[in-house]
Amino acid sequence: MNILLSIIYLISTITFIVGLKKLGHPETAKSGNLIASVGMGLAIVGTIFINDIEVPIIIYVLIGVAITIGSIMGWLIAMKVEMTKMPELVSLFNGFGGASAALIGVVEFIGNDNISGTKATMVATILSAVAIGSITFSGSLVAWGKLNGSLKSVIKIPQYNIINNLFVIAIISFSAYIVMSGSDSQLFLYGLLGLGIVYGVLFVLPIGGADMPVVISLLNSLTGIAAAITGVLYDNMVMLVGGILVGSAGIILTISMCKAMNRTLGSVIFGSFGATAVAEEGINKSLGTIKKTTSSDAAIMMNYATNVIIVPGYGLAVAQAQHVIHELEELLVSKGVNVKYAIHPVAGRMPGHMNVLLAESNVDYSILSEMDDINPQFANADVVLVVGANDVVNPAAHNDPASPIYGMPILDVEKAKHIVVNKRSMKAGYAGIENELFYNSKTSMLFGDAKEALTELVGELKGM
Incomplete structure (x- = not known):
């Protein structure tokens, strides 16, 4: 060189x-x-x-x-692109990266005049680029469709765990057959490409939108691996290193996301990922009663508070209320209130979604606190304002061994002195279960669109 x-x-x-x-x-x-x-x-x-x-x-x-x-x-x-649309953009661009790797594999296979005489390791490398690239491409496009609302959040496929696992076995077996037989059949190549595309679709289709942080992280990692494989094909060190960095960083992030969702990497890949427990209709577990509040009452609590913690969730992004919540935060600080944001690792639709969203409204980075750092501080919080978050603050993760989210690390909001939760309705989160926090005696529910509710809250505070 x-x-x-x-x-x-x-x-x-x-x-x-x-x-x-x-x-x-x-x-x-x-x-x-x-x-x-x-x-x-x-x-x-x-x-x-x-x-x-x-x-x-x-x-x-x-x-x-x-x-x-x-x-x-x-x-x-x-x-x-709007910040609220950033997850879709990441998925779309990531899909194009996978498509590039798949096309490179196809070109290398077709352009090799002596594929049967090529070393088995090189043929395996070419086929790996085709398979991984095609899975990433179609999977990322489905994720993009779910995030922008073009596709239903969850599309159930009968026995999809078995079907998906059979596709994985088929892709590996078919690739091994091509390598071992030394076949130069383009029909086999396109068959492998088709299997990868179909599996990418089937893999992401059943997964709910709330689970997308893990999916996007995993797909990004696969794109990095595909890029590293193309680096091997072209003996290009910078492609190889770049791909390894993206792939390894993506895997580390995926594992972190899995821990935050109380899942294992194996369950992500082999089927149970995205399967959520749906609460039975008509069953009331008598968790307690819901206590509603108004913007005026919530403003009074915050006005006389010393420490306020804000917990942003996807509902904040949907309502595009990031600028209003920053205005609320600045207003509270001007009144001498100590304000911090509590960020759960999987809040939103992609890793770091809440950080990106709040950065758009110029929230000071120093008051953004990760889950492990902020959890010990909830006990000293006079008021916690939860905006659009659900399962990441559900105490059932600690209290109910039968709950599908039991063991999932959550924000310890229930330890605060007073809790105000802003939601559009009592609709369950991705786990399909009741949120015990909403029935807590310290919790007041502020129903309504996040942007409208926060705007009213700001107006009330300005008048005090």
């Missing part, structure tokens, strides 16, 4: 690592993203113009046109 190109790849690899490190904190995330982007730009330019291969001018023209069109489209989409 050209020495200059090797140096460029080394620099790019370092920028990826530094960028990934900076992405670990909101204050440095923007600079980390820019650093990694510069590194990727260097790698692309180096790969195109510094190589030992004679390339016709027309190829350079086509590459330039493709990069220009892609850059303009990406820039326009990124500039116009």
Whole structure:
């Protein structure tokens, strides 16, 4: 390999690592993203113009046109997308990454004039790119459809656990047969591609929208693995390292998300993931009575509080109330109230969704607290305001061994002195069960659209 190109790849690899490190904190995330982007730009330019291969001018023209069109489209989409739509954008872009890996595998298989004479390990690598890339592509598109409302949140498939597992076995077995037989049949290749696409759809279809943080994290990881495989195909170190970084980071994040959802990685991959227990209609467990409140009463509680903790959930994003809640927070701080936000790892529709949403409204990063840090502080909170969150604050995770969320780490909201919960209705969360918190004697329910309710709350506070 050209020495200059090797140096460029080394620099790019370092920028990826530094960028990934900076992405670990909101204050440095923007600079980390820019650093990694510069590194990727260097790698692309180096790969195109510094190589030992004679390339016709027309190829350079086509590459330039493709990069220009892609850059303009990406820039326009990124500039116009709303923060509430960020999960859909992540899923869509991730799907295109998987499609790229699958297409590279297809091209390598078809373009190899002596596939039967190619080492089995290389053929296996090509087929892995096709299979993983196609699964990621179709799965990400289904996730995108669920998140933007084009598809139903949960589409039940009879015996889908068995069907999905059979598809996994079929993909592995079919790939092994192609490798061992040395077949160069394009029909087999397209058959494997089709199996991957169908499995990606079946894998995500039964999963509810509330479970999407884990799904998106896992699909991102698969895209990274697919990118690493293409790096092996082209003996390209920067693709390999970049793919490994994305894949490993995605797996670590997926495992963290699984723990936060009280699931195992095995249950995510092999079937029980997304299966939720639906509460039986008409059964009242006599948890207690619901106590309603008004914006005026909630404002009085907060006005005379010393410590207030805000718990944002997906309902906040749906109502696009991030700017109003920031206004509420600033108003409380101006009155001498100590305000913090409690962020659950799986609140929202993608990892870090609440952090991104609140960042859009310029909430100070220093008052965003992760679950493990904020839980000990709930006992000292005078008022906790829960906006659009449900299962992540349900005490049944601690109190009811029969509950489907038993053992799931939650925010210990029930320990606060007073609790105000804003919801549109008493509709259950993704687990389909009653929330014990809503019946707590310390809880007051503030029903209504989050944006409207918070706006009224701000108005009441301003008048005090």
